[in-house]
Amino acid sequence: MTDTIDTKSLLDWITRYRDAVVEKREWLTELDSAIGDADHGANMARGMNAVAEKLDATGAPASVDELLKVVGMTLVSSVGGASGPLYGTLFLRMGMAAGPVTELDAAALAASLRAGLDGIVARGKAEAGDKTMFDAMAPAVDALDAAIAGGAGLADAARAAADAAATGRDATLPLVARKGRASYLGERSVGHLDPGAASTAILFETLAATIAS
Amino acid sequence: MTDTIDTKSLLDWITRYRDAVVEKREWLTELDSAIGDADHGANMARGMNAVAEKLDATGAPASVDELLKVVGMTLVSSVGGASGPLYGTLFLRMGMAAGPVTELDAAALAASLRAGLDGIVARGKAEAGDKTMFDAMAPAVDALDAAIAGGAGLADAARAAADAAATGRDATLPLVARKGRASYLGERSVGHLDPGAASTAILFETLAATIAS
Amino acid sequence: MKKLINAPEDVLVESLRGVSLAHPELAVDFENHVITRATPKDQGKVAVLSGGGSGHEPLHGGFVGVGMLDAAVAGEVFTSPTPDKVQAATKAIDRGAGVLHIVKNYTGDVLNFEMAAELASMEGIEVGTVIVDDDVAVQDSLYTAGRRGVGLTVLIEKLVGAAAEEGQDLASVVELAKRINGQGRSMGMALTSCTVPAAGKPTFDLPEDQMEIGIGIHGEPGRHREPLAPASDIARQLVEPILADLDFAGPAIVMLNGLGGTPQIELYLMYAEVAALLEKAGVQIVRNLVGNYITSLDMAGCSVTVLKVDDELLRLWDAPVNTPGLRWGI
Amino acid sequence: MKKLINAPEDVLVESLRGVSLAHPELAVDFENHVITRATPKDQGKVAVLSGGGSGHEPLHGGFVGVGMLDAAVAGEVFTSPTPDKVQAATKAIDRGAGVLHIVKNYTGDVLNFEMAAELASMEGIEVGTVIVDDDVAVQDSLYTAGRRGVGLTVLIEKLVGAAAEEGQDLASVVELAKRINGQGRSMGMALTSCTVPAAGKPTFDLPEDQMEIGIGIHGEPGRHREPLAPASDIARQLVEPILADLDFAGPAIVMLNGLGGTPQIELYLMYAEVAALLEKAGVQIVRNLVGNYITSLDMAGCSVTVLKVDDELLRLWDAPVNTPGLRWGI
Numbered sequence A, B: 001m002t003d004t005i006d007t008k009s010l011l012d013w014i015t016r017y018r019d020a021v022v023e024k025r026e027w028l029t030e031l032d033s034a035i036g037d038a039d040h041g042a043n044m045a046r047g048m049n050a051v052a053e054k055l056d057a058t059g060a061p062a063s064v065d066e067l068l069k070v071v072g073m074t075l076v077s078s079v080g081g082a083s084g085p086l087y088g089t090l091f092l093r094m095g096m097a098a099g100p101v102t103e104l105d106a107a108a109l110a111a112s113l114r115a116g117l118d119g120i121v122a123r124g125k126a127e128a129g130d131k132t133m134f135d136a137m138a139p140a141v142d143a144l145d146a147a148i149a150g151g152a153g154l155a156d157a158a159r160a161a162a163d164a165a166a167t168g169r170d171a172t173l174p175l176v177a178r179k180g181r182a183s184y185l186g187e188r189s190v191g192h193l194d195p196g197a198a199s200t201a202i203l204f205e206t207l208a209a210t211i212a213s
Numbered sequence C, D: 001m002k003k004l005i006n007a008p009e010d011v012l013v014e015s016l017r018g019v020s021l022a023h024p025e026l027a028v029d030f031e032n033h034v035i036t037r038a039t040p041k042d043q044g045k046v047a048v049l050s051g052g053g054s055g056h057e058p059l060h061g062g063f064v065g066v067g068m069l070d071a072a073v074a075g076e077v078f079t080s081p082t083p084d085k086v087q088a089a090t091k092a093i094d095r096g097a098g099v100l101h102i103v104k105n106y107t108g109d110v111l112n113f114e115m116a117a118e119l120a121s122m123e124g125i126e127v128g129t130v131i132v133d134d135d136v137a138v139q140d141s142l143y144t145a146g147r148r149g150v151g152l153t154v155l156i157e158k159l160v161g162a163a164a165e166e167g168q169d170l171a172s173v174v175e176l177a178k179r180i181n182g183q184g185r186s187m188g189m190a191l192t193s194c195t196v197p198a199a200g201k202p203t204f205d206l207p208e209d210q211m212e213i214g215i216g217i218h219g220e221p222g223r224h225r226e227p228l229a230p231a232s233d234i235a236r237q238l239v240e241p242i243l244a245d246l247d248f249a250g251p252a253i254v255m256l257n258g259l260g261g262t263p264q265i266e267l268y269l270m271y272a273e274v275a276a277l278l279e280k281a282g283v284q285i286v287r288n289l290v291g292n293y294i295t296s297l298d299m300a301g302c303s304v305t306v307l308k309v310d311d312e313l314l315r316l317w318d319a320p321v322n323t324p325g326l327r328w329g330i
């Protein structure tokens, strides 16, 4: 465990995320059945499986930006639905912010994720409390920044981010959805977790686990 | 109780038959569900209700042939399906055989019914054992003839006919259908009463009851 | 029973009201439940009539129009119309050259149309009749009412309608209809029962894991019931009995028909399976229909119809037709 | 789950195979799940593209052809197609005059088509976009993703397709599409849920005696659930919110659309109810469609779309169209 994350570890993260969404696909779809159209698990599993296949077939790029670009492009071109362009944009913007390096220190990782989050907002126009993936991701990136500013190491910062994402996910429960398909439900969306927030919490959990290992 | 049946009694018979098929429509449809298309009760009820309405609206004709013709024509033009033309033909031919009289004695009634039965055979080509209304009607008309030949009065002859019709109906149970919709079932039609034989048994039962009253 | 209806006994007339409002090019006789063209064809041409129980829409009313039927007589749901109504329609459309009755082979239909033809000829109208009996699910033998008339009816109505439109006489049109009937076969299957409005419940019970092979279009039982199978297997079970009944090598028109409750995405998928099997057996599909053409109320399932064709039939098929259910070339 | 399919994951491609076999006048790109005309329109004319999740057939693939769409991009069932595929289709049909994207207003569709338009313009293809949002069941407010795009999509595809066919430029075609979107509204209801093949079970439970008013075309919940009612009452519940949203007095095109599992006999019956209510409110129905045009897999139910029209729109409506799903004048 060092205080940077290199391309190989990023690849490990991607793999863990794939495994986790495939494992939890039914739960994600259950969440989406309640307030959406019952496909978020299928969408994320299809996308991350496509990413894994793509990286298998072409070999993982050596530079961080190339790797993240492949992930982003593959998600964009395999998921569809709302989550495809949004998660795709996350990784594409992360790559652009990271640049042609082979590892990221804590600050660079945080900046990259911040850029990704901004990309999601640029695409989806979500605001805090709209009951979307933003409500798990924004607190996670904020927590990462705060931990780094407070002098924490990468591992601790990533753990803080994962915890914040989980808290953010749980905080979507009482919200009225104002973006995406769930917004058609109005008040009836209250009492359900947002599926995208749930998959985002998994993303940060696997990031923390990768760095911790 | 005399040994003839006049137009008024024939009308009484028609009314009793209407009441009986309306009362038993669900049973008739149940029978038709098992080996047909679940409409024999609806068909017969619609037809006999139309007959009653017609006779109500225009008044019952004074002569036997006119009365039976109205019944037959109304059945033909209100039932549809297989039973419409067959029952319609029965009454039309009965009327033609009876002629412009105001009452029928036992022999004339038997001859009229025989002509009706022949009409059904001419239309539907059913033979004994095909599992159709023929299998209730032919024994009934035979029994009527035999009773008259044996010197029985009209009431006893009609009772014999009703009993023979019921026996004929029950005898359709083990038969394999060879005519009408039930024939598509082949062996699977075994073990079910034929709906048309069931409505025919009701026809003769109400005839016996009318004459007995 | 979940249906978009008011009272079950009003379904037929209220649905005809919708037909009448939706199609100014058609005329509806509400008393006799007859749909005709608003503008009759020219005097001296054979008129073509079909009809039967309702619940098979677009058959028959949806096929009234230039190049196809002149009239359709609608009975109650699954119940043949009565002779007087068929006779009224026959009289209304006769243009002095006689009327062809296209009748599906069910005892009720056959008897009612037979009586109607008698009534019509008593009024001096020449009537020719073709009895359609294309359903290979039922044995055509002395021991049945014969094969049922199903999907081929649609194709006959189109082809014979074209022949009548171009001025062929009644004898030719009857002969043509009979010839087509001789060279077409169908077979159907159901995933679910239909529900007759007046009955209020499904005609038969079909468990969630079972299907019925060889179903008729009135919810009559089929050849047998068996566990639900993939589309490829179902296609095989529909195509094989058709090919076993008649040699279809050569050019053919194929219809993959939905029974009313099956969506188009599944019908196209089935068509791909069926077409592959037929092509493998030497059938060359020159024209096709994929969609709901002869339905069984809300039943889920499909049927396959194959008709052997020559250049003459192909020409008649391609002739213009303009009806709610089939339209091209106009 | 009772469906005529093989494996759920193959439904899309296998159904496209059927489309390809059934329609020689169309070309199918199996890699990108794109249906185009086999013969492209003339150089210099605006091309019109639509697409979205599958399961709404005939929308969109069934509307590709002369006078309507140049291409339809099919996503997985109920899932928007991805930008690369939309971009591939855009590129394939551009005839140098730009491409109109007709997009139904769902976050997924909007985002994916937006990215596709970005990709296309990077390649020098001019793209115009109309977002269709006609569903009055959903409030259009800051607190929702806006009204959903439903039945009006069919009418826009027809009208705008006609304008492109006659050579109107991209700016005019975009403006026309937006104008039409502004003057049409829809509302739907369901008797049953649909079943997504990959999910294998109904998306929602709707008890035998209940119906859902204001349903979307993906099994999204509606405005509310209530006891099953007669057709006349259902018609009122569909028509009233449409009339409350926009003044429709005057000439209009009306579509009574089936959601996939409802037979034509019921759709005509509903049409009669709806037409009567609209006429009473001063809407003069000058054209109509009654049938399955934009479906939700096997869902039973229907939707009503009303579009205010003038002579210009009527002329475009009557212009020839030749697609599997809509055909006249050719």
Ligand SMILES: Nc1ncnc2c1ncn2[C@@H]1O[C@H](COP(=O)(O)OP(=O)(O)O)[C@@H](O)[C@H]1O
Pocket: A032, A036, A037, A039, A040, A043, A044, A080, A081, A082, A083, A084, A086, A120, A123, A124, A125, A126, A131, A132, A133, A134, A179, A180, A181, A194, A195, A196, A197, D080, D107, D108, D109
């Ligand atoms: N405008 C938006 N901004 C951010 N996230 C969004 C937005 N719209 C939807 N989402 C997220 O997308 C998730 C749904 O994704 P998914 O089910 O895969 O797509 P779809 O809604 O198209 O079926 C929601 O749970 C929500 O977190």
Ligand SMILES: Nc1ncnc2c1ncn2[C@@H]1O[C@H](COP(=O)(O)OP(=O)(O)O)[C@@H](O)[C@H]1O
Pocket: B032, B036, B037, B039, B040, B043, B044, B080, B081, B082, B083, B084, B086, B120, B123, B124, B125, B126, B131, B132, B133, B134, B179, B180, B181, B194, B195, B196, B197, C080, C107, C108, C109
């Ligand atoms: N060819 C025939 N000859 C005599 N009776 C017949 C014949 N075909 C059918 N039937 C009778 O008709 C009855 C069915 O009548 P119904 O259900 O009203 O008509 P459908 O079969 O057209 O639905 C059968 O039960 C049978 O008794």
Ligand SMILES: [Mg+2]
Pocket: A032, A036, A037, A038, A039, A040, A081, A181
């Ligand atoms: Mg979803």
Ligand SMILES: [Mg+2]
Pocket: B032, B036, B037, B038, B039, B040, B081, B181
């Ligand atoms: Mg019956």
Ligand SMILES: [Mg+2]
Pocket: B037, B039, B081, B082, C078, C079, C080, C108
């Ligand atoms: Mg019947």
Ligand SMILES: [Mg+2]
Pocket: A037, A039, A081, A082, D078, D079, D080, D108
């Ligand atoms: Mg989706």
